[in-house]
Amino acid sequence: MTETIDLPVETAAEPQNAAPRRKLFIKSYGCQMNAYDAQKMTDLLAPAGFDETQTLDDADLVILNTCHIRERAAEKIFSELGKVREVKDARRAGGLATQVVVAGCVAQAGGGEIVRRQKAVDLVVGPQNYHRLPELLRRAEAMPVIDTEFPVEDKFDFLVTPPRRVTQARGVAAFVTVQEGCDKFCTFCVVPYTRGAEVSRPVEKIVAEVADLAAAGVREITLLGQNVNAYHGEGPDGRVWSLAKLCARLAEVPGIARLRYTTSHPNDMDGDLIAAHRDLPALMPYLHLPVQSGADAILSRMNRKHDRAAYRDIVRRLRDACPDIALSSDFIVGFPGESDADFAATLDLVQEVTFASAFSFKYSPRPGTPGAEMDEQVPEAVKVARLAALQELLDAQRLAFNRSLVGRTLAVLFEKKGRHVGQIAGRSPYLQPVQVEAPEALIGRILPVEITGLASNSLFGRLMPEETQRL
Structure with a gap:
């Protein structure tokens, strides 16, 4: 599945303090893990002389950090590369x-x-190899380089901790990858082929990263993984720690007030993690738990390794443990073989469970996955109609959940300036943006807000009167 085309040419580097700073433009697509990876690439390249820019035309280095989950992902990237090539050609004409x-x-x-389709590309690098970027960029000065082999070394051992001022500029909420890869092999998904097998970072390294973030003012951490609740990292005691135990340890880091994790797989939702939602105040009462379909026949064809009843049982146990918990999910409509009855079963599950939010998509074949080779592909018009019906139901549930919060008082972590002068914006425990009229000095604090x-x-919302009196 991989190939390596490179020319190991060493170039003499001038002393770093003598070289002019260069500009990096990085555009990230898709999941939150890609957003985390983009930050880490930026941090890694800063000591090599690159400062981030938001303007493509100014960039000496352009990185498109891509995602393969969405439909026609590769074609969209080639369309973007066409624009990048035009910029590269224009800069070359100006001697840059x-x-x-x-x-x-x-x-x-x-x-x-x-590289064969778009000659403007100098380097192709997989998600497990970006820690090699400085070296790969030097080699790519001679000819295109492709590095998509899964490395022996752990990339996290080579990543750079950014200066505190950089972390502070990124805000009071941060992502931290704790687990990568997938062993589930759902028949619609390319992740096991692009991210590799499930691996977990050691507890002490995660704690150190979170402590650095907290020291820079971060209050909320979202733990990331393709199957984050499959976390099984080595603890400081030499034993394997679960995600629940990791969360308990991270809640002890001074300054960290909120924890979240995503994305979860139902099969890894064990009793300890469910109990953590009852016992750990820092763990927010909002969980993304993808089900994909409400029909057992389709779940089997998807190789999800759980059925409808198992998912419903997990939801029941979560709500028993934490009555205030709200759920989000993923759904795919029109998977090969999905009948009208199968789709009706999905609608029925949605109506039974009720979701505060959800992501829903038409099935689109991914080359190299078993689903792409299955018989009984569903006609496009049927997929379009089913998606519209599902999204109408999910949108109604989202609106109903949001309406149920009006009149309630929620703890809001204020993150940034609001849309209008005099406003600041934060996040509720359920991840919704909350706009409040209050001074910017409150950014970084968690305060009770009545939703109006x-x-x-x-x-x-508005700050509770006792909070207003303290301003």
């Missing part, structure tokens, strides 16, 4: 050099085909 990198899961899946209204995608 530009290196172009395709990173992430499309890079892992596409390999040499990316809502818009399509956010809530409005």
